[in-house]
Amino acid sequence: MGKIIVLVAALVIIYYIGKEVVGAFRHLTDEELADFWAGRTQKNDPKAQRRFSEHLGSCTDCRDRLDEIRKSETGPGTDSPMIERKY
């Protein structure tokens, strides 16, 4: 029985390490990028915020997509009532 417990414990550890590693390399979804850009990730999940920053630091694909989101209306200020400016 002892061996099985050790094996299960090892598998659980491998699973969690694998999840972290895969999480770091996984591309961000449009929603995650929008949340990141709007500052919602930082507020709700600082751990994810760090992972996203690390990923964006090394992934041009996601940086390009974040640029696209920046150009769209999603971003800081979208929720603000001051968004409708009259020129």
Ligand SMILES: [Zn+2]
């Ligand atoms: Zn990416």
